[in-house]
Amino acid sequence: MTAYAALLMVVAFIRRPRLPAAKVPSPWWDIWFRMGAAAALTLAITAAADRLGPLLSGIVGTYPVVTTVVTTFTHHHLGREAAIAMMRSSVLAWFGFVSCFLVIGMTLKSYGLAASLCLGALAAVATTVAVFWIDRRMSARAKLPAGKGAQVRLL
Amino acid sequence: MSTRGRLVQCDATCRTSFGSRLERSAEALDWDRISANVIEPEERRRATRAYTLRFCRRPSEPPMDCDVAALREIAALHRDVCGGMLLLLKLTLAPMLVAMATLATRRWGPSIGGIVVGLPLSTAPIFLFLAIDQGLDFAERAAVGILFGLVGVAALRWRMCWPPDTSDGLSRLRLRPLRSSRHRPARVNCRQVCSRQA
Numbered sequence: 001m002t003a004y005a006a007l008l009m010v011v012a013f014i015r016r017p018r019l020p021a022a023k024v025p026s027p028w029w030d031i032w033f034r035m036g037a038a039a040a041l042t043l044a045i046t047a048a049a050d051r052l053g054p055l056l057s058g059i060v061g062t063y064p065v066v067t068t069v070v071t072t073f074t075h076h077h078l079g080r081e082a083a084i085a086m087m088r089s090s091v092l093a094w095f096g097f098v099s100c101f102l103v104i105g106m107t108l109k110s111y112g113l114a115a116s117l118c119l120g121a122l123a124a125v126a127t128t129v130a131v132f133w134i135d136r137r138m139s140a141r142a143k144l145p146a147g148k149g150a151q152v153r154l155l
Numbered sequence: 156m157s158t159r160g161r162l163v164q165c166d167a168t169c170r171t172s173f174g175s176r177l178e179r180s181a182e183a184l185d186w187d188r189i190s191a192n193v194i195e196p197e198e199r200r201r202a203t204r205a206y207t208l209r210f211c212r213r214p215s216e217p218p219m220d221c222d223v224a225a226l227r228e229i230a231a232l233h234r235d236v237c238g239g240m241l242l243l244l245k246l247t248l249a250p251m252l253v254a255m256a257t258l259a260t261r262r263w264g265p266s267i268g269g270i271v272v273g274l275p276l277s278t279a280p281i282f283l284f285l286a287i288d289q290g291l292d293f294a295e296r297a298a299v300g301i302l303f304g305l306v307g308v309a310a311l312r313w314r315m316c317w318p319p320d321t322s323d324g325l326s327r328l329r330l331r332p333l334r335s336s337r338h339r340p341a342r343v344n345c346r347q348v349c350s351r352q353a
Contacts, residue, residue: 030257031254031257031258034250034253034254034257035250035251035253035254036250037253038249038250038252038253038276038277039245039246039247039249039250041249041277041281042245042246042248042249042277042280042281042284043245043246045281045285046245046281046284046285046288049285049288049289049293050289054285054289054292054293054294054295054296054297054299054300055296055297055299055300055303056300057281057285057293057297057300058282058285058296058297058298058299058300058301058302058303058304059300059301059303059304059307060304061277061278061281061282061285061297061300061301061304062278062301062304062305062307062308063304063308064308064311065277066253066256066272066276066277067272067273070257070260070268070272074268082264085264085269086268086269086272087269088269089267089268089269089270089272089273090269090270090272090273091273091309092269092270092273093269093270093271093272093273093274094273094305094308094309096273096274097273097274097275097278097305098302098305100275100279101275101278101282101298101301101302102298102302104282104298105295105298105299105302108286108291108294108295108298109291109295112291113283113286113287113291113294117279117283120279124274124275128270128273128274132270
């Protein structure tokens with residue numbers, strides 16, 4: 001519930017992008033860097049899990065290694081509006097993330113690992129679809145005039 | 156020593172990633188033949204496969220009476236057969252998911268890319284490997300840790316977007332930044348004011 005509330009607050013703080021977001025031109029080494037970072041994080045956490053303990057392993061496991069890199073590159077190449085579009089989408093997608101691990105935590109002992117992971121994936125997809133549907137309806141209802149409002153400081 | 160005690164001892168001795176869950180698949184193995192050390196290579200492979208398929212099933216099955224030496228042998232077998240496979244999976248699963256997310260971002264732009272990147276692409280594989288390596292109890296508590304970690308990640312996003320844009324979202328909640336230099340009242344020098352009035 002705390003995680004849901006925190007995400008809801010953050011979504012309220014991020015405005016909708018004013019321009020349609022363009023595609024991201026990335027350097028060639030970008031994808032290899034991200035893959036290496038993901039592999040390193042996985043290996044490091046699983047190797048250090050004995051010392052870290054379950055709670056700290058979980059907390060460190062959520063380190064946004066992919067999101068940070070992607071948002072930085074997007075901001076550098078395409079500017080503020082594209083970075084806002086990406087951050088807003090990723091924060092909305094985290095509702096599905098929370099649902100996934102909420103369901104996994106509740107069903108892990110009773111249904112086993114494989115079944116709970118499948119149920120968690122289903123919950124993530126269902127929540128993500130529902131959240132984006134609600135967001136689209138709210139944005140269609142709002143129809144805000146462009147150029148109004150304060151500045152958003154980014155990065 | 157009870158069967159469960161011997162299993163715990165075996166687990167501590169073997170230090171294998173699968174040791175803590177050997178009892179769950181005990182029924183799939185022919186323990187008499189294993190303890191008599193007459194098991195065939197083909198049967199070992201079958202037993203390994205049976206165990207690998209069963210390690211994530213319900214942990215409610217009762218432990219069977221078995222030999223600690225046999226458990227050690229099977230644990231070593233699992234370490235040899237499955238350890239390399241697990242390391243390979245650790246090195247490939249999360250990077251492959253991240254690569255797919257990167258390609259999706261390049262193909263469909265930041266909005267769709269943000270959705271894909273927001274999915275648990277690196278956390279879910281980490282959670283899977285924690286569950287395989289450390290057991291379901293550890294994984295259950297790690298899931299709680301992941302939810303706590305998301306609060307921290309949300310706080311990071313909140314800091315990146317501060318001060319908020321009041322033209323959207325917050326305007327409905329009538330919230331404003333708590334401290335703003337523009338709206339702070341100017342300081343008044345009382346002595347100067349009093350001297351002018353005098």
